[in-house]
Amino acid sequence: EANGFFTPEINQNPAAEPFSIVIPPPNVTGTLHMGHALQHTLMDVLTRWKRMLGFRTLFLVGVDHAGISTQLMVTRQLKKDEHKTPQDVGREVFTAKVWDWKNKYGGEITQQIRREGLSVDWTRERFTMEENLSRAVREVFVRLYEEGWIYRGTRIVNWCPRDKTVLSDLEVKEEKAKDGKLYYLRYPIAGVGEGEKGRGGENPQSEIRNPQSYITVATTRPETMLGDTAVAVNPEDERYKDLIGKTIALPLTGREIPIVADEYVESNFGTGAVKITPAHDANDWEIGERHGLEKLVVMNDDATMNSAAGEAFAGLDRFEARTKVVEEFEALGLLEKIEDYDVTLPHCERCKTVIEPLLSEQWFVKMDEMRDLALTLMREENLPRFFPEVPHKKVYTTWLENLRDWTISRQLWWGHQIPAWYDKDGQVYVARTKEEAVASAETTDLTQDPDVLDTWFSSALWPFSTLGWTGEEERETGRRGDGETDKSDLDVFYPTDVLVTGRDIIFLWVSRMVMTGLKFMGERPFDDVIIHGTVLDKNGQRMSKTKSNGIDPLDVFATYGVDATRMTLAGSATGIDFAWRDERVESFRNFSNKIWNATRFCLMNSDGTTNISLLANTANLSLPDKWIISRLNKTAKAVNRALGTYQFHEAVQLLYHFFWDDFCDWYIELKKDEITAGDATASAFILTILEQALRLLHPFMPFLTEELWQKLPGVSNALHNSAYASSEQTIMLTTFPTGDDSLIDEQAESAMASVIELITKIRNIRAEMNIKAGDRVSIHIAADNAMRTVLASNEAQIKKLARADKIVLANSLDVPKASARAVLTGNAEIAVPLEGLIDFEMERARLQGQIEKLDLELQRLNGQLSNANFVEKAPKEKVDELRDRKGEIDNQAATLRQNLEALN
């Protein structure tokens, strides 16, 4: 960070392609959790990878002002410290206190992001409430208003009675109620059974005998009956046909309300009759509109009943009112029954209070046209591309198709205040500034709308507002951009390349960025969207504060290291939920250790080494050297391919196995003698391979690889990508290996496979025949010329790794009966004479086991090859492959059988 490696300016190549990612801004109140750690890791892997490939790379970081959360937090603090409410201190003082809080505590998450090792550009850090971003918000609001896409209206909205603000549909979470009930209430029909009404309480039986005197409605929310202005039935419902047009004497209110017919009512649900409360239910509102019903508001904004609910109920909380209404109905004999009923209720996402649908005047965005922009982009260009595509592309598209208007005003003080002013007569003036409003109102006597905008309104502009767009210069000059530096940022880095986020905000955020990006920039905000999975606890449960089953990434960092944590997170399949297991991080902690120790070995005898060589001509190299170069380049190619399609876990697996299996288990072991003998060439060579491996690992494990890379002899900025030639030396700016086809050597790989197979078979014999670790054996090998040449040239390594003191290579085997036998791929036979050591019974069992395995495979192959259909219809190469394989196995099995017979 101090060296400026994370700013795009570090790139000196004027022709460098840009690569940009914007961070999903964490809440200013937030602290790091596993979800962050996951998405941050993926973004940083991509960023470091692209930077090393020479892209002009920007990973833009910033924080979201998080309206409701932050206001709640500061409100709580105010109460604790000063025993005051926001209203006590007033808007101006309160807002100042929020800023104080932000400046003091808002930095926690940014420090944690540094701890994660994210290579974000801190010089461009953004905050949604800062001036430039706020200007962008006002500009967008005004333009949408002028086009008629933003409007003010009175509707049923989601109201949180505790936060006392409206919420958008997406900020409402449906949850099952603990003890839902369905109440059956009898509404007396006016003019029928007149006179009986008064006696209802004394003799409810008479009511039942006279079903014509009432209509029963079922409801989960009896308290709303105080605001009923109709009862609706289906027009086709025979039971109620005659009642349509009649009226009801609504109990407890003294009001008379009509019975209306509406298709919305389903005859076979409940009683087939629905009470209609237009001011307190969205569907009832629609019915009310259709039938011109009165909209009677019976609740206050804190969910207590108001005076319209009647004297007996005014001031009661909604749940108290519910109890009281039910009691009163029971007393009147009008409560038919109460049933248990599973009901899901909307809750405030932040404070978990049950949402109250409330009639209220708010600001909305009409989404139709922007929605069409987004749908067209998907239909015509398949953008953005979702990873994984299934199911997110469809979910996104379907949601857009059914999109409804967006409620954007919030009754809060912390946020972007709506740029609308009212004069004395209530006339509204929407303007970028008060001056502008004054100019068009021709009076200074204006009051600004007290509400602020939904936090997601500013988030929706994030990909371009953070790059400097305020719309002002564009408006004045017809050109896009704002100021010298910012202008170039927008030109260079918009659209961004990829967005990494969780599936819970595809609608809240991703879709809205696409829509505003298309509308205001004329271009998509990003090409690709990676939707990562959810990190669950070890029992597969969602982590949550209430369950206190969360795993704190900072604890994991402390125990296992950031790099091991990053490998674990990147190592989980893209888009799939996964249960957190400490064992998994442990294995990557062990991997870190392995890298550390392997590097230690490579450095042990490197005193004379000053150069990390570059890999080029392999003609004069030994087999293990050619082999490791080939493996390295294959791995590099595969890693680049995997990252290119965001298969992070694939890349992790490749790197893990290349480093551990190929490099540590085989290459180091094969070269050990040379290195420890002080062979400078071998030492320089192994360091070269190691250095390449560290580069490949760097995007995933930045701390460890940098630490070790700096310790290697001869590293310098000469190893940098040419775009960073003059920078301070760091692995971060070296060239990421992409793999070179000309260095992939299949011949070397297959020759090495023979050596490995031989060593493994000998070790197997040693283990199964209980040969002591210290005992040396002789190995007799019968093989063709080619294989003999390969094995002969690697005799020293084979002796060492198989713990042999003698190797005899020949055309055919000439060994004592008391030998352990095995076969190799390619018609080679091996034998280990065990005079005096061999237990014939054990050897017979061992051979028998090998033969059985081969027979099993042979059976399968014979089955397929004797199937005429297979031979006829399968591709010729496939058939030949199986024939070759069968020949090989036949030979091996025959040899082992002979060996077995020879023992008898």
Next chain:
RNA sequence: AGUCUCUUAGCUCAGUUGGUAGAGCAUUACCUUGACAAGGUAGGGGUCAGCAGUUCGAGUCUGCUAGAGACUACCA
């Protein structure tokens, strides 16, 4: 209710155009080998949820069934 995903070794999970089932952890035996015991070497362990179909061939494609889960809408 609609849409979708998942079910593979004891556990947690990979498996990208259909062609001999993989990893990590756990497990068994052996090992103070000059990088590494948080390690090494050699093993054991799976009728890929079930049924049917397409195909020469299915973990992979289609349909159904059974479990688990996700999202969206509704819920008088």
